[in-house]
Amino acid sequence: MAPKRRGALQLVQREVDEINKQTDSLVKDVQNQVGSTEEAFQRCQELQMSSEETLKKLKELTKADELAPVGNYDQRKQEEERRLQNMLERLNSLSLELSPPGPSSAAGNVSKEDSEDGTDEDDDSDDDDDGDTDGNDGEDEKRAVKPSSQSDPRIYTVLSDFKGEQEGDLSVQRGEVLRIIRKTADGWWLVQDTKGSRGLVPRTYLKIGSGVDDDDEDEDDSDDDNEESEEEEEEVEELTEDRDKRRISSHTNWSTVRKALTEIDATDVLSAMGAIPSGFRPSTLNTLLVEEGETYRGSHYIQPELSQSQLSFKDLFLDPDTGRVRPCQVRTCVCFTLWGCRMIPTPGVGVQVLSRHIRLCAFDGAQVLSNIHTVRAAYNSKSPKTWSFSPRMTGILPTLLDGECFLRCDSTDPNLGILFELGVTFIRNSTGERGDLSCGWAFLKLTDDAGKPLPNRTYELPVNGGTPYETDVAVEASATKGSPGGVFQQMLQARRQPKLIVKLKSTNSRTRTQLSLLPDTLLHSLSCVHLLALHRQLLADTLLMDRPTMQDADLICSPILSTFPVLLDQTDLLDALRSAWLEAETSMSRAQKRDLSYLKQEFIKVYMSSVYFLLHSPSLPRHRWGDPPSEEQRARVVYATLETLKNLQHSTGQSGRPEVFVEQTHSHLAFDISELSFDLLRVAR
Structure with a gap:
């Protein structure tokens, strides 16, 4: 057998x-x-x-x-x-x-790369090394290192100060002479200084020879050495950032765990424990949202942009004949749909996933060029590696789940495209720590090699591991590149590759007209375009028509302009406004829907009696991303308020009544002047 x-x-x-x-x-x-x-x-x-x-x-x-x-x-x-x-x-x-106290036969155990670099020098110094080994058996272990032989490949000089960070590291200073005891392929060498102390030092901090600046040499040689030393010091600074990565990838992997325990970072700890699949990284776009304040939020990009002179607006104009916002065409305006993702690895045991989502933005390969928009994925436990978007449900689809988006961008960069970062928000079961991980990223360049816009069709984008600034990093579920096999096996491997399916689509003329009224740069959900266009019209009326002069910068009393941008960061309130406005539109006639003046008045009424009230309600919990209990409580408060509004509408026969403000059953936060004041100088871009 x-x-x-x-x-x-x-x-x-x-x-x-x-x-x-x-x-x-x-x-x-x-x-x-x-x-x-x-x-x-x-x-x-x-x-x-x-x-x-x-x-x-x-x-x-x-x-x-x-x-x-x-x-x-x-x-x-x-x-x-x-x-x-x-x-x-x-x-x-x-x-x-x-390891022996000084140079010994074992010290010659170097990596292949190191042995090739120092072959000639090793041949010249073999006899000296043997003599040192035979004649110094009885010497003290802490004897001083002899810096006299520059031809000795085990005598090195420190190029830059290095401070040991972990147990086993040796702190050294620039110009100090060291003897190499053992070289390793990972770049961390075991060395001994003149005092006999031993430890690990990165090879990028060392230069072969016994001096950085030798006073005994003539001035020309000294200048050459100084220039060489400066060049090597610059190289050291460039390679310092890669030092920790090299050490982690070698036999000192456990240092990641020690670092994680000292910094108490949930992502690093789980990565070191192996609970996070390979290719996962801390979320790059989430870090921008958290650390850069409002810079990458939709609430910032919806504000008007000042021109170079700071005396007028760059992207907000009014047609004097019609009184409407003048349409503004940009270089790139696309609509697309997120269909789904497949073969996306899942985090390991010990963590609870709070949200699966995609963060997307305009990207040119080097920097983010728009706001960062987030779409949450629908998840089925029976198919954990498949993400879907825009689920069918009764009522309006929440903006957070809506995979139909638009991008307006006026950038001239030929590499302009859409960056998709697949991410999860998790909580660690044992400690309760929260974190945001990137499960991979995909990029859709919006032009072909000839510079023409991409046709409207479905695209399957490969999902890469690492960050958008890393290349050739695979995620755990990806097939091995170049693996042998027949056509059938290659087809099976292709199906195992993580993919993001995106469809570029066209829209009707009404939506295109509404999109042309929006800021030059914005990425958001298509279902909210009509609300954004109405806000844009009110903004133009207030800033271009109602101000005494174009140079006037006083505070403007406008509750809707001062609070509407908040809705782009709290999409459940934006959904509340959509729902309330939909109720109001059902009672309008066709003529009223075509009357812009009437629409603006009704929009202000609906806004003030729904979302504006919710923003200052003490019963509404503070918005927090990836917090299911808070999201559920906010949904209950929003639903109850909208029901009250609907009942008032039915009882009075009119939409958007402000009676909700004077009902005794509702309480309000203490009044703040910022609720009413629109500060142009503070919010304008």
Whole structure:
């Protein structure tokens, strides 16, 4: 009977078991002083290399590599990664204990890249190293390093100050001379200073030779060295940002856990524990929304933009013949629909997902060019890796769930497109910490190679891992690139790739006309265009017609202009206004719907008796993203207020009555002058 074939994960598990067995044996031999120290040190290094190779192999494994389905695949893979990381920690500590005090035969164990860089120098210094090893067996371990031989490839000079951040690091200063004890492929070298202290230092901080500035040399040589040193110091500064990433990717992966525990960051902790799939990152667009204030919010972009002279408006004009806002055409105006996402990995155990959503904005590959709009995805537990949008439901579809959007942007950048960042808001079960993760991103460039607009059709966009500024980062569910197989296997792998389905669409003439009245740059839901256009008309009336002069900058008494932008950041209140306005429109005649003056008056009435009242109601909880209890309570308050408005409308026969303000059953927050005052100088862009 033929032996049973083992899966890829099972084979790696056997390798981990064997490494663990050899590690235990090595530790036991060291404790019992079996064999020489050099032999134990060599065994330790071999085990380190084997562990690193196995860990790399393990991280590259996917479910597609298995011969048959494996239950709890992700959890079992994470357990093996933790075992390997623990063994590497043990081996690193043991390596520091076993390493010789000075240069020895073991010090020549360098990576392939390092050995190629210093081949000639190593050949020249072999005899000197052997002599040092043979003649210094009885010297004190803390003897000073001899900086006399610049040809010695193990004598290096520090290019820039480095302060140790973790246990095992060695703090060094610029110009200090170090002897390299052991080089590793990850770029963190074990060194010894002139006082005999040992520790790890990044290789990017070191320069071969015994001096940065040598006073004994002539001025020309000194100037050349200084220029070279300055160039290398600039290189050090550029590479400093990558220092932590290199260390995490090597045998010191456990440092991520130590850093997470000290900074108490839920995202970093879960990433180190393996509870977050590969390719996930802290949300880039959410960070902009949180840290940049109103800069990337819709409430900022809906405000008028001043011209370069600051004496007029750049994107708000009035037609003197009709009294309406003058349409303004922009370079890019597209409408699109989010259809869905497939094969999106899910966070691991230990976290509760509060929201699955897509944040989207105009993007040119380097910077965000519009407000950041968020659309929440509908989730079905039976298909956890599939996201859908715009679910069918009774009544109006909430703006937060509406996948039909528009983008207006006047940028001339040829790389202009729409950035989609798939994200989740989660809470950690054990600690209650909240966080926002990016599950990947996709980019739809709005022009082809010839600079022509993309045709209206459906596009399947690949979802990339990492941040929008990273390239070639895959998410966990993606198939391995370049994997062998036939056409059928390639088709199966393509279906496993995370995808975002987006459809570019055309709109009717009425919607296009309303879009032309909006600001030059704005991204929002198509279902709210008519409300935004009415607000734009009121804004033009107040700023271009009612002001005494165009240079007048006094506060303007306008409750609707001072509070309407808030609705773009609190979409449940925007939905309340949509619902109340829909009720009012049902009672209007066709002639009234065509009368702009009548529409503006009714819009103000409806706004003041619904949303304006809600904004200053003490029973409405503060808006908080991704907080289901708060969202449910706000929905109840909004629904009750709209019901009161509807009952008043039926009893009086008129829409938008202000009686709701004087009812004894309702309370209000203390009055603030900011409720009524529109400050043009403060809000204008």
